[in-house]
Amino acid sequence: MSTFPRSASGRILTAAFLLLFGAPADAQEFPALPGGPRDEGAEAQDPSSPAAIASRRSEVASELRALEERLRDANGADFEHLRAIEDKLRKLAELLDDHAAILARPPPAAEALQLPAPEAPSPLALNALYELHFTIASEGEQRDALLREARHALEAAKDRLDRAEKERRRARDVLAEAEPGAKAGAARVLALRELESRLAQEEVYLRRTETRALQELADAEARVELERRIAEMRDVLSKGGGSSTPGISPATEREGNLVRRRQAAERRLASVELALEAAQNRYLRRAEPSTELLAEVEALTGLRDLLRRQVALTHAQIARQQERRQIWSYWDSLVRGEAPRGDLGAWEASTQEQIAALRDVEFEVAARLPELGRSLDGVRRQLATAPADSNLHRTLLEHVETLSRLYDEQQAEAAAAAADLRMTERVLAEIRDQTELIDWREYAALAVQSASDLWNYEITTVDDASITTGSIVLAILLFLLGLWAARHGSSFVAQTMRRRFKLDAGAAHALRTLSFYALLVAFTLLALRAIHFPLTAFTVLGGALAIGVGFGSQNVMNNFISGLILMLERPVRAHDVVEVDGNHGTIEKIGARSTQIRSVDGRHIIVPNSFFLESNVVNWTLSDDLIRAKVSVGVIYGSPTRLVEQLIRQVIDEDDQILQVPEPVLVFEEFGDNALIFDAYFWVKARSPMEVRRVQSRVRFRIDDLFRQHELVIAFPQRDVHIDSSAPLEVRVLTANGKATSGPTDDAT
Numbered sequence: 224m225s226t227f228p229r230s231a232s233g234r235i236l237t238a239a240f241l242l243l244f245g246a247p248a249d250a251q252e253f254p255a256l257p258g259g260p261r262d263e264g265a266e267a268q269d270p271s272s273p274a275a276i277a278s279r280r281s282e283v284a285s286e287l288r289a290l291e292e293r294l295r296d297a298n299g300a301d302f303e304h305l306r307a308i309e310d311k312l313r314k315l316a317e318l319l320d321d322h323a324a325i326l327a328r329p330p331p332a333a334e335a336l337q338l339p340a341p342e343a344p345s346p347l348a349l350n351a352l353y354e355l356h357f358t359i360a361s362e363g364e365q366r367d368a369l370l371r372e373a374r375h376a377l378e379a380a381k382d383r384l385d386r387a388e389k390e391r392r393r394a395r396d397v398l399a400e401a402e403p404g405a406k407a408g409a410a411r412v413l414a415l416r417e418l419e420s421r422l423a424q425e426e427v428y429l430r431r432t433e434t435r436a437l438q439e440l441a442d443a444e445a446r447v448e449l450e451r452r453i454a455e456m457r458d459v460l461s462k463g464g465g466s467s468t469p470g471i472s473p474a475t476e477r478e479g480n481l482v483r484r485r486q487a488a489e490r491r492l493a494s495v496e497l498a499l500e501a502a503q504n505r506y507l508r509r510a511e512p513s514t515e516l517l518a519e520v521e522a523l524t525g526l527r528d529l530l531r532r533q534v535a536l537t538h539a540q541i542a543r544q545q546e547r548r549q550i551w552s553y554w555d556s557l558v559r560g561e562a563p564r565g566d567l568g569a570w571e572a573s574t575q576e577q578i579a580a581l582r583d584v585e586f587e588v589a590a591r592l593p594e595l596g597r598s599l600d601g602v603r604r605q606l607a608t609a610p611a612d613s614n615l616h617r618t619l620l621e622h623v624e625t626l627s628r629l630y631d632e633q634q635a636e637a638a639a640a641a642a643d644l645r646m647t648e649r650v651l652a653e654i655r656d657q658t659e660l661i662d663w664r665e666y667a668a669l670a671v672q673s674a675s676d677l678w679n680y681e682i683t684t685v686d687d688a689s690i691t692t693g694s695i696v697l698a699i700l701l702f703l704l705g706l707w708a709a710r711h712g713s714s715f716v717a718q719t720m721r722r723r724f725k726l727d728a729g730a731a732h733a734l735r736t737l738s739f740y741a742l743l744v745a746f747t748l749l750a751l752r753a754i755h756f757p758l759t760a761f762t763v764l765g766g767a768l769a770i771g772v773g774f775g776s777q778n779v780m781n782n783f784i785s786g787l788i789l790m791l792e793r794p795v796r797a798h799d800v801v802e803v804d805g806n807h808g809t810i811e812k813i814g815a816r817s818t819q820i821r822s823v824d825g826r827h828i829i830v831p832n833s834f835f836l837e838s839n840v841v842n843w844t845l846s847d848d849l850i851r852a853k854v855s856v857g858v859i860y861g862s863p864t865r866l867v868e869q870l871i872r873q874v875i876d877e878d879d880q881i882l883q884v885p886e887p888v889l890v891f892e893e894f895g896d897n898a899l900i901f902d903a904y905f906w907v908k909a910r911s912p913m914e915v916r917r918v919q920s921r922v923r924f925r926i927d928d929l930f931r932q933h934e935l936v937i938a939f940p941q942r943d944v945h946i947d948s949s950a951p952l953e954v955r956v957l958t959a960n961g962k963a964t965s966g967p968t969d970d971a972t
Contacts, residue, residue, distance in 0.1 A: 270428050271431065273323065273326050276319055276326070279319055283312055290312065293305055294309070304414075308414060308415065308418060311419065312418065314422055315418070318426060319425065325429070325433060344456045344459040346554055346555045350646060356450070363446075370437040373430060376430045380426040381427055383423045384423035384427050387416070390419065391413070397409050397412070460559050461558070477544065477547075478544040491530055492534060495526050499523040499524060515610075515613070515615060518615050522619050526621060533629050536629075540636065546577050549573070550574065551646075553654070554649070554650050557654065557657065567654055567658050571654045574654060577647050578648060581640055581643055581644040584640045585644065588637040595626060595629060595630045599623065605619055606620060606623055678693040678696075679691055697754055698751065698753065705743060705746020705747060705749065708742065709742035709746060712738070713742060714735060716734065717732070717738065728798045730793065732796065740815070783816060783832070785832035786813060786832040789813055794840075797810050798811075799842055799844045800912070802840070803828065803841075806828060807822065808821050808822035808823060813832070816831070817832060818832055823911065849882070849908055851904060851905070852905055852918060853904050853919075854905075854922050855900060855902050856900075856901050856937065858901070858935055858937060859936045863935075864891060864899060867899075867935060870929045870933065871926060873929065874925040874926050874929065877925065878921060878922060881905045882906040887903065887905035887906070889901065890903075890904070895938075897938050898939075899938070
């Protein structure tokens with residue numbers, strides 16, 4: 224890593240001379256340029272010391288003076304090169320000046336972290352210690368952030384120095400190997416690279432000094448001392464000691480200041496309104512419009528609006544003092560250990576509301592300050608153009624003073640709101656800490672009392688009947704109990720009626736559904752009566768509900784009524800096998816709005832109830848479980864048809880699942896294109912198409928076995944091909960070597 228030469232100005236002049244008048248032929252005789260190895264005596268001096276920085280700054284100044292002389296006589300490429308060197312030297316001078324300025328700053332740690340003298344214990348003094356601790360912690364966080372940035376900048380500067388050193392060494396090697404005619408250009412490049420290396424080295428020194436300065440700002444001892452004082456003061460206050468000064472004194476004092484400020488603003492507003500009225504009268508009495516009077520009227524109007532705004536803001540600030548006094552009273556009781564345990568819950572809720580309100584105040588003030596700043600700038604520009612010793616000038620001057628005062632007050636309000644927010648958050652944390660220390664017996668008593676209050680809390684009244692939280696909970700429990708009883712009771716009724724009256728599954732399902740709804744309505748009415756809810760309240764509600772249902776729930780009611788019709792008329796029933804839009808499935812459930820069907824491939828199909836009444840639905844098991852099946856088979860022409868008939872009938876008679884009544888029918892259907900077609904029709908008792916397919920599959924397997932035993936051939940598609948031999952056919956024969964020979968032939972073989 225390169226350092227700074229002691230005689231850099233002489234080297235710059237030598238390099239400039241060589242650039243203007245040529246370089247020696249031998250590369251070893253070329254003099255060293257700035258940025259070369261440091262003299263041995265310089266290593267003993269700290270490069271970041273004020274003396275070393277002053278020495279390097281003096282060298283840079285000498286180099287700049289020498290360059291100024293050379294620039295007056297240079298031209299062309301030499302002039303541009305010297306300009307580039309001058310630019311880098313000036314940047315180097317700026318870095319050295321910044322470095323010297325950092326070293327010249329007094330150490331801030333001595334004053335910033337001095338703690339005030341201990342005060343007499345009081346809630347007010349305790350809060351002041353907490354605020355000081357917050358300030359020191361905030362400054363520490365800011366310092367840590369700056370220290371991280373400084374370390375990052377130092378690492379980046381070191382990387383730039385490494386790259387600059389590599390470029391400098393590469394340029395030095397290029398100069399050493401350059402031809403005599405190219406040495407001038409190589410020397411220019413080397414001079415620039417060495418200056419860049421010096422710049423990078425100086426930036427490393429600067430960043431290192433910044434990092435050291437930030438590391439020296441230690442505040443750990445101050446924090447420990449503050450924490451010790453806070454603990455001691457809290458101990459004294461909790462034992463009843465300390466000053467008897469009430470904790471609400473800061474809020475009271477601030478309220479007094481705000482009242483006086485509001486009164487002054489109101490008096491000033493009254494005088495400005497009188498002045499505005501007088502200015503308006505003067506403007507109206509003038510025969511010709513006066514620009515000056517118009518400007519005065521506008522300025523007074525703006526001042527009046529500003530004073531009104533100040534009065535309104537002060538009113539809002541005074542209104543907030545009541546809550547601030549309350550927070551201070553909480554703090555006073557908490558730190559003295561006098562807070563009533565039963566009120567801590569209400570205090571916590573009130574404190575949380577105050578925190579939300581203070582955050583809103585912070586947001587409003589932060590949004591208001593930029594607007595006041597822009598207004599202040601605008602009035603100042605008007606003041607600069609107003610005639611001196613005029614009413615307009617005096618009005619604008621007062622406007623500026625009022626705006627400046629309001630801007631300062633808003634800044635103070637922002638700081639006060641931030642301090643109040645921290646104070647309120649501190650009170651909330653204290654409330655929660657003391658809440659955690661409550662004995663379990665007190666917890667139980669508070670819980671019982673809170674539960675009783677919540678149970679008897681009156682939500683509303685209907686016809687002079689009180690509806691409380693407890694009655695609502697009781698009604699919900701009764702309704703849930705009725706729902707459970709209706710579900711199990713309807714199942715019990717359906718099973719009993721099915722056993723006694725031999726009902727099928729569909730009728731039992733319909734009976735279970737109807738009884739479920741009947742029982743549910745009965746238990747709902749019972750729950751309402753149990754909480755003394757007047758059923759007459761449903762009179763108007765029922766009419767409105769009927770209108771709403773009529774207009775907004777037509778499809779729902781249509782499906783509901785269709786479900787009732789399905790349960791009474793029973794065109795489809797539970798466990799029936801139906802075909803809907805080409806999908807076969809078994810009905811699992813007929814609900815109030817829709818019917819659930821499980822298809823043969825396991826899918827669940829939800830079909831609206833109205834679909835069964837408005838569309839064609841195939842019910843395979845409406846009256847019985849009989850399904851007619853068909854099996855077709857074709858044999859080749861020339862097969863003994865009577866034998867085929869006998870074998871097919873034998874297969875049908877052998878299968879136990881095929882019914883003989885109705886009698887199976889065997890039909891010689893037709894002489895087909897490729898086969899003699901036989902159709903066998905028979906009846907099967909099955910509840911699903913898959914059972915029918917299994918019977919058909921067994922019949923086909925058995926027919927195939929019997930046909931093989933009797934050497935009957937099941938036909939397959941065949942085609943006869945006829946060749947026109949009216950002309951000779953060309954025949955080609957391939958030889959062993961792949962060559963083809965061809966010639967006409969008279970036959971088709």
